[in-house]
Amino acid sequence: MRTAEIKRRFLAFFEANGHTVVPSAPLPAIDDPNLLFVNAGMVQFVPYFLGQVAPPFPRATSVQKVIRTPDIDEVGKTSRHGTFFQMNGNFSFGDYFKEKAITMAWDLSTKPQDQGGFGLDGDRLWATVYLDDDEAIDIWHKQIGLPLERIVRRGKKDNFWSMGIPGPCGPCSELFLDRGPEYGRDGGPDADEDRYMEFWNLVFMQFTRGAGTDKENYPILGELPAKSIDTGMGLERIASILQGVDNLYEIDEVRPILDRAAEMTGKQYGARSGHAASDSAPDDVRLRVIADHVRTALMLIGDGVIPSNEGRGYVLRRILRRAIRSVRLLGWNSPALPELLPVARDCMSPSYPELAEEYGRISQYAYGEEEAFLSTLRQGTTILDLAIDETRSAGGRTLSGDKAFALHDTYGFPIDLTLEIAAEQGLEVDTEGFRRLMSEQRSRAKADAQARKTGHADLSAYREVLDAGGKVDFTGYHEVSRETR
Ligand code: ATP
Ligand code: MG
Ligand code: MG
Numbered sequence: 001m002r003t004a005e006i007k008r009r010f011l012a013f014f015e016a017n018g019h020t021v022v023p024s025a026p027l028p029a030i031d032d033p034n035l036l037f038v039n040a041g042m043v044q045f046v047p048y049f050l051g052q053v054a055p056p057f058p059r060a061t062s063v064q065k066v067i068r069t070p071d072i073d074e075v076g077k078t079s080r081h082g083t084f085f086q087m088n089g090n091f092s093f094g095d096y097f098k099e100k101a102i103t104m105a106w107d108l109s110t111k112p113q114d115q116g117g118f119g120l121d122g123d124r125l126w127a128t129v130y131l132d133d134d135e136a137i138d139i140w141h142k143q144i145g146l147p148l149e150r151i152v153r154r155g156k157k158d159n160f161w162s163m164g165i166p167g168p169c170g171p172c173s174e175l176f177l178d179r180g181p182e183y184g185r186d187g188g189p190d191a192d193e194d195r196y197m198e199f200w201n202l203v204f205m206q207f208t209r210g211a212g213t214d215k216e217n218y219p220i221l222g223e224l225p226a227k228s229i230d231t232g233m234g235l236e237r238i239a240s241i242l243q244g245v246d247n248l249y250e251i252d253e254v255r256p257i258l259d260r261a262a263e264m265t266g267k268q269y270g271a272r273s274g275h276a277a278s279d280s281a282p283d284d285v286r287l288r289v290i291a292d293h294v295r296t297a298l299m300l301i302g303d304g305v306i307p308s309n310e311g312r313g314y315v316l317r318r319i320l321r322r323a324i325r326s327v328r329l330l331g332w333n334s335p336a337l338p339e340l341l342p343v344a345r346d347c348m349s350p351s352y353p354e355l356a357e358e359y360g361r362i363s364q365y366a367y368g369e370e371e372a373f374l375s376t377l378r379q380g381t382t383i384l385d386l387a388i389d390e391t392r393s394a395g396g397r398t399l400s401g402d403k404a405f406a407l408h409d410t411y412g413f414p415i416d417l418t419l420e421i422a423a424e425q426g427l428e429v430d431t432e433g434f435r436r437l438m439s440e441q442r443s444r445a446k447a448d449a450q451a452r453k454t455g456h457a458d459l460s461a462y463r464e465v466l467d468a469g470g471k472v473d474f475t476g477y478h479e480v481s482r483e484t485r
């Protein structure tokens, strides 16, 4: 079943059950300085849960575009983590609660495919519940008929959900599919979360939380005005299940990017010994990272993020650079995005036609970023290799802060890349020294800015241009955007 069809079925099921279909919010989170990107389907509905805005409908359903940067290091290594993914969701704003949320999730999951469901085998499904949630256990066991051996109680880290920042939260119940012994160890979700793959989380929204980064220890401030439901089903995860592939990098919306990367670099994907992600060869992991990151960059630029040195733009820049570097590590030395990004566009534009319409603008940013990065790499890598050789031949194991700073300052070579390449060569970097030099430079820049403000700077060069050419209006913004339409 193609991903687009799974998405359609999900929305149709909940629409038939009285939910209003709501489009995805754009990826950059709005109005919240604590959240760079939307990280769950419920984000756009937060004011309804909190009772700050009266919901225009009691039930909603959506397929939300999501970015989870904390999962970036898992990409390619597990079978189930993407940086970008899509979250199917159904929501109740003070309307139905646990019982209906659980029964609808079970129905859609197990309903035969020829009747509009996903046709999962109920005998291979497991559920987790929050520690003291006997009510949820009763529903799973007595109403659904799930044997107690396949209902697992879990603590706050797994089964008490929040966005990670102040806002609504509550205990949750997750659905897992046992993919079988070829995917890993026996013993339920506690034993192996790649074999027992979580595909749907049902959150019983009931409380509000305060600040804190510890997942298991943040203050609960009070109760929501009404008990509500927020669910999230990973579209790529259910697609990997229904398409019979081992991981979400092999589904219809991602695999063609991976295949193109393998073809370009002459690598054979999937020469692993078994189905488990933990068996993967390093090149397979790299190919998955490339596929994931190229798709993520496409979706980010599509939603208006542009590469820069801070905030969202910096996340995008790092994702693009990691994709580019991974292709190079597989032996490809020319620009890679002109080969890969159009494939990602073709995978995603059936669901997001704006990606095809705006491809001119999207590719301009992406290709421009790659060119700039490749020229930085060319210069910086030579200098870094030299610095690494010098450090080694002097018997050292740590690259000096001076050298890391010079690379950054003179060649624009990013420190995270210096750290990565040094680590590959078995060296550490004096990041303490690097940071000291950075902050000294910042103080100097501040002093310079102060000097300019007070007029102690030489502006005569600008004066000459103005005298020779007269005043010019800058038309770059609308000229460029017109051209890319
Ligand atoms: P996991 O424990 O596997 O990391 P999670 O518990 O962090 O998942 P939730 O916050 O409950 O995930 O998100 C709801 C659903 O979104 C999950 O049940 C899963 O299907 C999907 N999901 C979560 N993270 C990712 C990801 N990085 N890539 C793809 N799908 C994801
Ligand atoms: Mg997670
Ligand atoms: Mg989980």
Ligand code: MG
Residues within 6 Å of the ligand: 158, 174, 198, 200, 201
């Ligand atoms: Mg979960």
